[in-house]
Amino acid sequence: MTSLGTIGTRERFAPLADIVHETAMVEKLITRAQIVQLQVLARAGALAEQQAAESSARVQAHDMALRAIAAELGGVLRLTDRTVQRRITQARTIVEDYAASLKAWEAGMITRGHVDVIVDAGADLPADVRLAFEAVAIQRCRRDTPNRVRAEIEILALQMHPRSFTERHQDAAAHRAVRLIPGLDGMSDVVATLPTVIAEGIHDRLTRQARAIIDTRSERSNEVVDTDGRTADQVRADVFADLLLAGTPALDDTRDTTAGPLGAIRAHVQVVVPALALAGTDVPCDLIGRTPIDAATARRLAGDTPSWERLVTDPITDTVLAVDTYRVPNPLRRHLRARDQHCRFPGCRLAAIRCEVDHTHDHALGGATEVGNLAHLCQRHHSMKQFTAWRVRQLKGGVLEWTSPLGRTYREDAPTPAVAFTPAERTWPAGDPAPF
Incomplete structure (x- = not known):
């Protein structure tokens, strides 16, 4: 026998049940579309490789073929060719190197987020280890969300890698770089990928310099210092900018000294x-x-x-x-x-x-x-x-x-200035000289 309370509860939650069902259906459609797009982009990358193999050009044939194809697709997708080329590379990696993860994603056992975790963690694994890693990683990914399994999957990859951490760190250090990421309201992030000990040292020195500036404010008496209300984070950021814009590199190979012409280089924007x-x-x-x-x-x-x-x-x-x-x-x-x-x-x-x-x-x-x-x-x-x-x-x-x-x-078209104005209509009597 069904009580009135139970019927009322079902009616109350029926709209939510419909939303949940539709969300699940939409997710399946999106997943299928994303997988098809990955497969198409991977085919584009394979085509570029095929065209390069058939070319007799002396330049980097594969890269040029990939650029041309990426630009062609970028016109259709309304994306830059660089963005499309990155997507093609990512698609080939997933489709060709992580077929089991792609299949598990397609079957609904894991999500695209899980696939990205597996691909990122296994990036440095050799091919003969990757299959075993992928099989274990997929099973672990089925248990929880991508953010919760990420650390576990990364540790798994480290444990299964045949090379020592020292050797891999040397390889990773070869990819150190500085990137600029534009933000909002006229601000941007400067991101430097460095060995951890160097990064820690940079942050420590900036922190100690910022503390020294804040701690000695009372010992100095001038208008600028008296009105200096910057926080530690703000001072640290300002010192960071000052050192990079006006400082001299520790070693200058152009003069074999510590005060060569590199120190005279200034920012140019x-x-x-x-x-x-x-x-x-x-x-x-x-x-x-x-x-x-x-x-x-x-x-x-x-x-x-x-x-x-x-x-x-x-x-x-x-x-x-x-x-x-x-x-x-x-x-x-x-x-x-x-x-x-x-x-x-x-x-x-x-x-x-x-x-x-x-x-x-x-x-x-x-x-x-x-x-x-x-x-x-x-x-x-x-x-x-x-x-x-x-x-x-x-x-x-x-x-x-x-x-x-x-x-x-x-x-x-040649770009126009960001701000343009239309001249105002005449506001003085005809025949009179302009008032300017």
């Missing part, structure tokens, strides 16, 4: 500053290739630091008013930097100061060195233009028309 920002208006400015920065920071850079290149745009016509720098560049290069701002391949945002000035129509084939035949391309896309079937022609106004190997065309 490219900032587009609308004229109104210099006049005091709070409008965003563009750090080319990265993210917007606030007007106050842009004004400080433009006015106080002579080593920064200044580019000012007219708020009415959008044309360049002035490019002022202590390093006087070639006037044509200055004009091209103002026009292009970044690499001119579709979707690429690498700043023009990091790019090469390319002759759209090859100079060796008669292309003129003039504004209408020059554009900034990063090294990656410059190489693609030279060594793959991607083609480009330049139209009037700095417009680039790219044609992919499949014949798809992509129009790349």
